[in-house]
Amino acid sequence: MSFYNFAYLDEQTKRMVRRALLKAVAVPGHQVPFGSREMPLPYGWGTGGIQVTASILGRNDVLKVIDQGADDTTNAVSIRRFFARTAGVATTTRTAEASVIQTRHRIPETALREGQIVVYQVPLPEPLSRLEPSRAAASEMHALGDYGLMHVKLYEDIARLGHVSISYDYPVMVNRRYLMAPSPIPAFDNPKLNRSPALHLFGAGREKRIYAVPPYTEVRSLDFEDHPFRLTRAPQSCALCGARTSYLDEIVTDDMGGRMFICSDTDYCAERREKDAAE
Amino acid sequence: MAYVAVKGGERAIDAAHAWLAEERRGDPDVPEITIAQIGEQLGRAVDRVMAEASCYDPALASLAIKQAQGDLIEAAFLLRAYRTTLPRFAAARPIDTDAMQISRRISAIYKDLPGGQVLGPTYDYTHRLLDFRLADGAPPADDSPPASALQDMPKNGAEEGAAAGRMKPVSAILAHEGLIEEDDVADAPPGDLTREPLAFPAGRDLRLQALARGDEGFLLSLGYSTQRGWGGTHPFVGEIRVGEVAIEIDPPELGFPIEIGDIIVTECQMVNQFKGSKAAPPQFTRGYGLCFGHGERKAMAMALVDRAMRAEELGEEVIAPAQTIEFVLSHCDNIEATGFVEHLKLPHYVDFQSELETIRRLRREAEAFASQDRREAAE
Structure with missing residues (x-):
């Protein structure tokens, strides 16, 4: 890979991305436009996250990559290989050992600590996009802090269905100022962002936006006093490790309605089983 | 377990790539197409790939077409991902x-x-x-x-x-x-x-x-x-x-x-x-x-x-x-x-799971309301 720079991107591009990241950290939840590059992986496969990771990775970093909570999903394997090949950094599946965790659709179950960075792959950075398709109009709403449209949407859900019908990519208010899309993590994961000791960086490659939640920032899932935000998970416990509080994947085991529920976070599940086996 | 098919696979990726290479080559009894043949005889395809890749290089565009089995969007993508790594040493004057x-x-x-x-x-x-x-x-x-x-x-x-x-x-x-x-x-x-x-x-x-x-x-x-x-x-x-x-x-x-x-x-x-x-x-x-x-x-x-x-x-x-x-x-x-259309192929089971739980909850409540209505009607 000697034809390519460390971690694929050239240093000027990395510097440009890091400038966007610094601005994003300085204004939590605010979407910063950046000169997103074409990457050798397709848009939608995590080009934003990959550019962020490439720009912050150092030779001593330990990288973990997950998709749907798992280290062994095909896209996670592919991205981990990409950085192992282009940057030669150490990789791990252990959440606790990783200094940088790139993720698609989940936040690890294991509590994050200071110094860790979580990089999110973001398909649609604009939380208002389903309500206001024009990005020009949406950025004006952000500038004015005018989020009435979103509150009306939540209100209408409650009036019609009794609940907010958003189950993933559930909008959050960051630092009481910006409405932010937490990326398509299940709403179950939203509380993990609130006052998290880790740094959370969000990269949207196709939409060319970067945003961030710095450590210990208040992140509130949007709700109403009389209809507080509620977590949703399958009520079962994990069939492999017995966890009762982790987020579960539903596995269809036959065509007779057979189901099995297992942890979506494979590292968390494996660690619990190892501990059980040791005892 | 069905789930092994979805999660997992370093081996699956390697096997898929090997299969793809085999499919790309096609029947080995048929002579392999050359880059020069593509450049000379499929010029309009080469032109389209160069245009959509924003990169004028007939030889590389021909290579991309060969590598992509003639999928021109895939070929343009290959060429763009190459273009993005190139240093820029000058800006040309406007063409005349x-x-x-x-x-x-x-x-x-x-x-x-x-x-x-x-x-x-x-x-x-x-x-x-x-x-x-x-x-x-x-x-x-x-x-x-x-x-x-x-x-x-x-x-x-x-x-x-x-x-x-x-x-x-x-x-x-x-x-x-x-x-x-x-x-x-x-x-x-x-x-x-x-x-x-x-x-x-x-x-x-x-x-x-x-x-x-x-x-x-x-x-x-x-x-x-x-x-x-x-x-x-x-x-x-x-x-x-x-x-x-x-x-x-x-x-x-x-x-x-x-x-x-x-x-x-x-x-x-x-x-x-x-x-x-x-x-x-x-x-x-x-x-x-x-x-x-x-x-x-x-x-x-x-x-x-x-x-x-x-x-x-x-x-x-x-x-x-x-x-x-x-x-x-x-x-x-x-x-x-x-990219964005095809990314729907990637696993979404975490999100879908949360949708499942939400729709089950909504249906439970709808049924509870309905049976309450029936009881009230009966009384």
């Missing part, structure tokens, strides 16, 4: 299409004009009958012209035009009478949406850049929609020209421009009706299309959409998709589009 070495130049608005009509290599007047002789690599069909037909034609452009060295665009004839708007000449260096993210409203420089690398099919349909009443602009093909232009750069240490190579481009100038406004008298307006290689369909569609997107600037009502700048620019890039 008046000085083009013309292989084709036609106008639909004047029967004859300075420089002449040069039909050039075109499918326009071919009969679309499958030529079965081509299948065997055989001599041309009986009704195809003798090779001497080519020798009767002036090569590389009409003689008068070539002799003059420069051929003014047709729009210059209209401009001479003041019947067409002035070309807007910007002093500022043009933007580059591959370096800076697009912001709206986007200037015409960025719009043209986006269109030049935009998907030919998407622009064709949008252009077509303007002809069918969705943002009509009453277009005429002022001129289409195809040929070679020189690329020049200004090395600062030299103080004069030097030529670094030639590229083939297709340029289209549409002439559109304009009824006039309070500020401007009735006059013709312009739509402009330019793309790498021989791509008339692309250049024409681009010119239609360029003009349609000028609706607001010209005080026309913006009602149709082709006139909506943000809509067109946000969706014309096929690499972005194919």
Whole structure:
């Protein structure tokens, strides 16, 4: 890979991305436009996250990559290989050992600590996009802090269905100022962002936006006093490790309605089983 | 367990790639296609890939087509992902299409004009009958012209035009009478949406850049929609020209421009009706299309959409998709589009699981309400 720079991107591009990241950290939840590059992986496969990771990775970093909570999903394997090949950094599946965790659709179950960075792959950075398709109009709403449209949407859900019908990519208010899309993590994961000791960086490659939640920032899932935000998970416990509080994947085991529920976070599940086996 | 098939697989990826390579090669008894063959014999495909990749390199585009098994969007993607890593050592001077070495130049608005009509290599007047002789690599069909037909034609452009060295665009004839708007000449260096993210409203420089690398099919349909009443602009093909232009750069240490190579481009100038406004008298307006290689369909569609997107600037009502700048620019890039559409193939089971739980909860409650209603009705 000697034809390519460390971690694929050239240093000027990395510097440009890091400038966007610094601005994003300085204004939590605010979407910063950046000169997103074409990457050798397709848009939608995590080009934003990959550019962020490439720009912050150092030779001593330990990288973990997950998709749907798992280290062994095909896209996670592919991205981990990409950085192992282009940057030669150490990789791990252990959440606790990783200094940088790139993720698609989940936040690890294991509590994050200071110094860790979580990089999110973001398909649609604009939380208002389903309500206001024009990005020009949406950025004006952000500038004015005018989020009435979103509150009306939540209100209408409650009036019609009794609940907010958003189950993933559930909008959050960051630092009481910006409405932010937490990326398509299940709403179950939203509380993990609130006052998290880790740094959370969000990269949207196709939409060319970067945003961030710095450590210990208040992140509130949007709700109403009389209809507080509620977590949703399958009520079962994990069939492999017995966890009762982790987020579960539903596995269809036959065509007779057979189901099995297992942890979506494979590292968390494996660690619990190892501990059980040791005892 | 079914789940093994979805999660997991370093081995699965390796096996898939090996299978793909085998499929790409096809039957090993059939000779392998060469890059040179693609470049020489599938030129229009190579041109399209170079245009949509924004990278003029026929050899690499041919390689990309071979690697992508002829999937041209995939090929453009390969070439773009290569282009993005290239250092930029200079910005070229604007190309001078008046000085083009013309292989084709036609106008639909004047029967004859300075420089002449040069039909050039075109499918326009071919009969679309499958030529079965081509299948065997055989001599041309009986009704195809003798090779001497080519020798009767002036090569590389009409003689008068070539002799003059420069051929003014047709729009210059209209401009001479003041019947067409002035070309807007910007002093500022043009933007580059591959370096800076697009912001709206986007200037015409960025719009043209986006269109030049935009998907030919998407622009064709949008252009077509303007002809069918969705943002009509009453277009005429002022001129289409195809040929070679020189690329020049200004090395600062030299103080004069030097030529670094030639590229083939297709340029289209549409002439559109304009009824006039309070500020401007009735006059013709312009739509402009330019793309790498021989791509008339692309250049024409681009010119239609360029003009349609000028609706607001010209005080026309913006009602149709082709006139909506943000809509067109946000969706014309096929690499972005194919990525986001095809990413739906990636696993979404975490999100789907949360949808399952939500819909189950909603249904439980709906049933509870329904049975309560039934009880109340019974009482």
